[in-house]
Amino acid sequence: MANKISARNINFYYGSHQALFDNNLDIAEHAITAVIGPSGCGKSTHLRIYNRIYELYRDQRVTGSLFIDGVDVLNEKVDVLELRRKVGMIFQKPTPFPMSVFDNVAYPLRLHYRLSRSEIADKVEEALRGASLWEEVKDKLKSSGLALSGGQQQRLCIARAIAASPEVLLMDEPTSAIDPVATLKIEELMVELKKRFTIVIVTHNMQQAARISDFTAFFYKGRIVEFGDTEKIFTNPDEKQTEEYITGRFG
Amino acid sequence: MKRFESVYPLRPLFFRKLKNHLITLFSWSAVVIAVGAMVWILGTVLIDGLKVITPGFLLNPSKPYGIPDAGIGNAILGTLLITGGAALLAVPCGVAAGIYLAEFGSGTRLGNGLRFCANVLMGMPSILVGLLVYSLMVVPMGSFSGVAGSVALAVIMFPVIMRTTEDMLLMVPASLREAALALGMTRTRAILRIVCTSARNGLLTGILLSLSRVSGETAPLLFTAMFADSWPKDYFTGPTANIPMLITEYTTNSPFEEMHAAGWGAAFVVSAIILFINITTRICFRERHHGK
Ligand SMILES: Nc1ncnc2c1ncn2[C@@H]1O[C@H](COP(=O)(O)OP(=O)(O)OP(=O)(O)O)[C@@H](O)[C@H]1O
Ligand SMILES: [Mg+2]
Numbered sequence: 001m002a003n004k005i006s007a008r009n010i011n012f013y014y015g016s017h018q019a020l021f022d023n024n025l026d027i028a029e030h031a032i033t034a035v036i037g038p039s040g041c042g043k044s045t046h047l048r049i050y051n052r053i054y055e056l057y058r059d060q061r062v063t064g065s066l067f068i069d070g071v072d073v074l075n076e077k078v079d080v081l082e083l084r085r086k087v088g089m090i091f092q093k094p095t096p097f098p099m100s101v102f103d104n105v106a107y108p109l110r111l112h113y114r115l116s117r118s119e120i121a122d123k124v125e126e127a128l129r130g131a132s133l134w135e136e137v138k139d140k141l142k143s144s145g146l147a148l149s150g151g152q153q154q155r156l157c158i159a160r161a162i163a164a165s166p167e168v169l170l171m172d173e174p175t176s177a178i179d180p181v182a183t184l185k186i187e188e189l190m191v192e193l194k195k196r197f198t199i200v201i202v203t204h205n206m207q208q209a210a211r212i213s214d215f216t217a218f219f220y221k222g223r224i225v226e227f228g229d230t231e232k233i234f235t236n237p238d239e240k241q242t243e244e245y246i247t248g249r250f251g
Numbered sequence: 252m253k254r255f256e257s258v259y260p261l262r263p264l265f266f267r268k269l270k271n272h273l274i275t276l277f278s279w280s281a282v283v284i285a286v287g288a289m290v291w292i293l294g295t296v297l298i299d300g301l302k303v304i305t306p307g308f309l310l311n312p313s314k315p316y317g318i319p320d321a322g323i324g325n326a327i328l329g330t331l332l333i334t335g336g337a338a339l340l341a342v343p344c345g346v347a348a349g350i351y352l353a354e355f356g357s358g359t360r361l362g363n364g365l366r367f368c369a370n371v372l373m374g375m376p377s378i379l380v381g382l383l384v385y386s387l388m389v390v391p392m393g394s395f396s397g398v399a400g401s402v403a404l405a406v407i408m409f410p411v412i413m414r415t416t417e418d419m420l421l422m423v424p425a426s427l428r429e430a431a432l433a434l435g436m437t438r439t440r441a442i443l444r445i446v447c448t449s450a451r452n453g454l455l456t457g458i459l460l461s462l463s464r465v466s467g468e469t470a471p472l473l474f475t476a477m478f479a480d481s482w483p484k485d486y487f488t489g490p491t492a493n494i495p496m497l498i499t500e501y502t503t504n505s506p507f508e509e510m511h512a513a514g515w516g517a518a519f520v521v522s523a524i525i526l527f528i529n530i531t532t533r534i535c536f537r538e539r540h541h542g543k
Contacts (some may be wrong), residue, residue, distance in 0.1 A: 111435060160434065
């Protein structure tokens with residue numbers, strides 16, 4: 001399987017505080033890569049480099065290279081809007097926009113593409129079906145996206161992200177604010193979505209990582225301690241720290 | 252009921268309950284005083300004001316004492332023009348500056364300077380704002396004018412709108428901003444379409460409240476718009492009628508009973524306008540409010 005993303009010698013700084021040290025990671029195409037590790041170890045920080053969202057904050061700085069399809073996207077010359085169309089992101093808390101369900105999903109379509117009204121309507125339906133939300137919202141497309149349940153809001157955000165036809169989906173603890181039933185739905189959805197997208201997910205839920213991911217990276221104190229096949233990481237890890245973390249004996 | 256046994260000495264319940272009652276009593280009296288004052292003011296204005304309100308009073312222009320068929324129509328129109336002009340100046344500038352402060356100006360020297368100036372300006376007595384505009388506009392132009400009044404009111408509105416805009420935008424969670432950018436929106440679009448839309452109710456409330464605040468201001472108009480017994484056709488070049496100045500003139504500078512009564516009528520009209528703005532704000536936003 002080809003590598004979609006390759007991170008090389010990534011160091012990240014919040015002002016003078018260094019949060020990531022020498023990260024090297026390869027993300028396989030059409031697979032789910034799980035990022036695990038204790039709180040504060042730099043998982044979110046690492047993920048937020050992939051779409052350069054950290055640039056919103058003036059004091060945050062990165063060094064190293066991040067290759068997506070062989071192009072170093074940390075290079076100033078790479079258009080960040082183009083990058084973010086290719087690399088979608090789902091956040092921990094659902095972030096529906098203050099507009100209708102339909103408009104939420106139509107927004108990235110109108111933003112990036114020149115489409116007719118009926119094409120937009122088709123693509124919105126397709127994205128909502130893709131996020132297995134269509135059946136639940138098809139009668140209230142006009143009502144506010146904020147009026148959905150938490151789990152529905154998160155799937156709305158997934159629909160919005162995939163409507164832009166990205167190639168990579170970044171998910172930062174997408175199910176941690178959501179009940180178990182909705183979580184299962186989203187997990188099934190991700191396994192379905194990996195046929196079309198390359199998925200990187202940060203999770204604190206070991207079972208979730210074991211259930212759905214193909215590869216797992218274990219982060220500790222800003223470093224990538226171990227990376228490999230999920231099955232190997234969870235049954236026979238090389239590093240003692242990894243084993244202690246996944247078995248819950250972390251001290 | 253028997254009290255639970257405890258290993259630690261218990262504080263006597265009596266004093267805790269007494270304290271609770273006293274504080275409740277205190278907050279209730281505060282409410283009664285505040286509401287009472289408002290009812291008293293509105294009641295007086297209503298009773299004394301309604302007596303003189305007739306269609307002619309609202310539609311005819313004001314006239315010097317003794318001339319029949321006088322009204323306050325010109326002052327109503329003038330006030331609408333002056334405050335409208337002020338809004339036209341202050342709202343775009345205030346909102347834009349507020350966006351700058353919230354989105355780009357945190358921690359920068361320019362941002363902190365701007366915020367400091369706004370705080371100073373907000374605490375400035377409004378009569379000083381009037382004097383400032385007098386020396387900057389009225390003197391060079393050689394005449395009082397309605398537009399000078401608008402500028403004075405705009406100077407008062409500007410910092411208020413700027414700070415409310417900043418506060419409202421800062422209340423929008425950072426995750427929503429990031430989500431907008433993560434979809435590939437430009438910074439401008441993310442701010443205008445997503446962040447400002449989320450904060451829309453707060454922004455509009457702030458604007459409308461500042462508008463109703465200045466629509467009754469007298470001091471800044473004293474040296475700028477002044478007053479005229481004519482329709483406000485000279486908004487840009489000459490003294491322009493307005494309700495606050497009319498009230499001041501009629502009730503403090505006139506010995507005649509009829510003028511005092513007309514002053515109450517005008518007070519009624521301006522209160523009604525302010526009340527109208529406040530109530531529509533509330534109704535609009537209750538219905539338009541998104542979400543649960
Ligand atoms: N905005 C920030 N400013 C300064 N330091 C930060 C900021 N965000 C995170 N950090 C620091 O960077 C380190 C990594 O944080 P990060 O949020 O990436 O952790 P995480 O692995 O995602 O944790 P969690 O599992 O709790 O989400 C932590 O030490 C944290 O204190
Ligand atoms: Mg995190």
